[in-house]
Amino acid sequence: MGAAMTVQLYARDVGVGTPLVLIHGFPLSSAMWLNQREGLATRFRVITPDLRGFGGSVLGTEEPSVDEMADDVARLFRRIGVARAVVGGLSMGGYVAMALCRRHPDLVMGVVLADTRAGEDSAEIRAARLAQVERLETEDTVRVLLDEVLPHLVGPTTFRQRALVYGRVRGLVQATPPRAAAWALRAMAARGESFETLRTLKVPALVVVGAEDTLTTEADARAMVDTIPNAELLVIPRAGHLCAVEQPDLFNQAVAEFTAAIARMAG
Numbered sequence: 077m078g079a080a081m082t083v084q085l086y087a088r089d090v091g092v093g094t095p096l097v098l099i100h101g102f103p104l105s106s107a108m109w110l111n112q113r114e115g116l117a118t119r120f121r122v123i124t125p126d127l128r129g130f131g132g133s134v135l136g137t138e139e140p141s142v143d144e145m146a147d148d149v150a151r152l153f154r155r156i157g158v159a160r161a162v163v164g165g166l167s168m169g170g171y172v173a174m175a176l177c178r179r180h181p182d183l184v185m186g187v188v189l190a191d192t193r194a195g196e197d198s199a200e201i202r203a204a205r206l207a208q209v210e211r212l213e214t215e216d217t218v219r220v221l222l223d224e225v226l227p228h229l230v231g232p233t234t235f236r237q238r239a240l241v242y243g244r245v246r247g248l249v250q251a252t253p254p255r256a257a258a259w260a261l262r263a264m265a266a267r268g269e270s271f272e273t274l275r276t277l278k279v280p281a282l283v284v285v286g287a288e289d290t291l292t293t294e295a296d297a298r299a300m301v302d303t304i305p306n307a308e309l310l311v312i313p314r315a316g317h318l319c320a321v322e323q324p325d326l327f328n329q330a331v332a333e334f335t336a337a338i339a340r341m342a343g
């Protein structure tokens with residue numbers, strides 16, 4: 077396919093100041109960053125892309141790959157005139173953020189890695205993903221994601237006490253196009269590890285994890301912090317895998333302090 081076919085990501089882009097690019101998790105969209113746009117755009121330029129196939133972005137014809145997703149984000153930077161940004165990613169968005177650090181380091185001033193991990197998939201996780209792909213492609217609905225992924229996205233506190241938040245997350249999963257979900261699952265299953273990228277990271281990192289996250293655990297977060305030369309760790313209480321959605325005030329405060337410190341160093 078020629079360059080003319082290249083996917084252009086749809087992105088919500090609000091506020092002014094140091095650019096902060098936030099990359100969503102699976103199987104969601106930039107809609108998951110609602111509280112970050114509201115809470116952080118008073119201080120920063122908050123840019124939240126929809127990865128290919130999700131939200132307002134088309135899927136394209138390229139082979140499934142996390143590197144491809146990172147290249148999409150790099151092209152978005154150029155298209156909207158952002159030279160460098162603090163880049164944050166949650167879970168799958170973290171895999172993309174790490175690929176961006178590897179492939180386009182000049183674009184990254186600092187990185188926020190939330191509820192994500194640097195290791196590659198185990199054979200067991202890979203097999204589970206490919207079984208989900210099979211169901212997505214044969215059923216042409218996201219039923220399998222509602223059955224198998226949604227229950228692990230939020231922590232028990234949110235599940236029991238924040239019905240509106242859980243309902244919102246459920247709605248986002250339901251809105252995911254099955255073909256986009258299948259593509260992203262194949263991309264995640266094929267990705268390699270990112271420890272070498274983290275070991276040689278030249279910019280500061282903030283690693284965040286929900287205390288109740290069972291998909292990417294505090295141990296996964298600590299493994300990243302121990303690898304990155306300049307990293308701090310925040311464990312957010314009463315939050316699961318979607319800590320930015322479940323505890324937006326604590327998440328936003330940490331990201332705001334981190335981004336402001338980087339802006340001061342750059343300024």
Ligand code: MLT
Binds near residue numbers: 101102167169291317
């Ligand atoms: C996500 O939230 O993006 C996914 O849990 C990532 C994954 O399945 O590895």
